[in-house]
Amino acid sequence: MAAQAKQDMLNKVRNQDGFIAALDQSGGSTPKALKLYGLEESAWSNDDEMFNLVHQMRSRIVTSPAFTGERILGAILFEDTLDRQIEGKASSRYLWETKHVVPFLKVDKGLAEEADGVQLMKPIPGLDALLAKANDQGVFGTKMRSVIKQANVEGIRAVVQQQFEVGKQILAAGLVPIIEPEVDIHCPQKSEAEALLKQAILAELDKLDDSQKVMLKLTLPDVDNFYRDCIEHPNVIRVVALSGGYSREEANDMLSRNHGMIASFSRALTEGLSARQSDQDFNQKLDQAVESIFQASRS
Template sequence: MAAEAKAKMLEKVQNQDGFIAALDQSGGSTPKALKLYGLDESAWSSDEEMFDLVHQMRTRIITSPAFNGERILGAILFENTLDRYVEGEYSSRYLWKEKQVVPFLKVDKGLADEAKGVQLMKPMPELGKLLSKANDQGVFGTKMRSVIKQANAEGIREVVAQQFEVASHIMAAGLVPIIEPEVDIHCPDKAEAEALLKQDILAELDSLSTAQKVMLKLTLPEEDNFYRDCIEHGNVVRVVALSGGYSREEANQRLSRNHGMIASFSRALTEGLSAQQSDEDFNATLDATIESIYQASKS
């Protein structure tokens, strides 16, 4: 990607009001996303047909007049979406060229089995090849998710170490990683887990060079403004919040109390959208949703 385009994307993500749209449901979460959209499993008979349907859903969202760079800073795509087209352009290029929305790519391969109260990321043997493809298609950054289910200090340390280790390869490839160590909203000792997580994240951030830039995607915390130190850290481009299973209303309320955090919602973004809606109803619903998330992100 041209240095000029990358600089414009960085400026937008770092400084503009708005939020990141998470459109990266992958293999395991796609049937659930389609069901919420009004399409049950009888609507497809193979994985390819399922991914065709979810791409149609995403295309409908991305091409909607409500979806543009005025309120949406970036969008996270799944690799299958990266390989597909929107109105004749690669999805990632369409986002930036037509909508002024910065493209990100989900690079993790899913979660390992739970151990020490956490789920690490599965190995990513093809990461180098995927980062090369992302660069070729004008992608700005990446996203990868781990999950914390208990306040286990050792497990949390392993999650953060793995995230920053993979992030070092992503930064070396010239991309900005979104580090996502999600704390499960049903974690019985969520506040304690968040305290351990923040301590480990700050230690890793302090070890980066000035030139190394990351983003953080974190569960909305129990204590308002808990991640202020991360938001203000010199190596952090932006701290974004995941909705994590909260309803959109609750996610927006929690987000509006955490100043400097912006949304990166997935299910909460598509809540209320349906394959059966007319374009007029679909666009009106999406517009109202985007506006509510935008306002919560501005707080």
């Protein structure tokens, strides 16, 4: 990618009001995403047909007049989307060149079995090749997710260390990692888990050199402005929030109380959208969703 384009993307993500759209549902979560969109499993007979349908859904969202870089800073894509086109352009290039939305790529391969109260990421074979492909397609950054289910010191430390270890590999490839150690909103000791998580994140951030800038994607915390130290850390470009199963209304309400944090919502963004809606209704619903998330992210 041209150095100027990368700098323009960095400036946008760092300085502009807005939020990041998470359009990266992958194999395991795709049927659920399609069902919420009004398409039952009877609508497809194999994975190819399923991914064609989800690409149609994502394309409908991205090509909507409601989806522009004025309110949306970036969008996170699944690898299958990266390999496809939107209106005749590679998806990532369509996002930036047509919509002025910064492209990110989900790079993890899903979650390992739970141990020590957490789910680490599965190994990511072929990561260097995937990062090279992302660079070729004009992608700015990546995203990878782990899940914390218990306030377990060892488990949380392992999650954060794994995230930063892979994050450094991503940085070395010239991309910006979004580090996502999600705290399950149903964690019985959510506040304690968040305290342990923040401590572990700050310890890893302090080990980075000045040139190593990352983003963080975190569950909306129980205590308002809890991640202020992370937001203000010199190695952090932006802290974004996942909706994590909260409704859009709940997520927006919590986000608006966490100053300096912006949204990176998936299900909360697409809530209320349906395959059966006319384009006018669909675009109107999406516009309302985008505006509400944009306003919550400006607080």
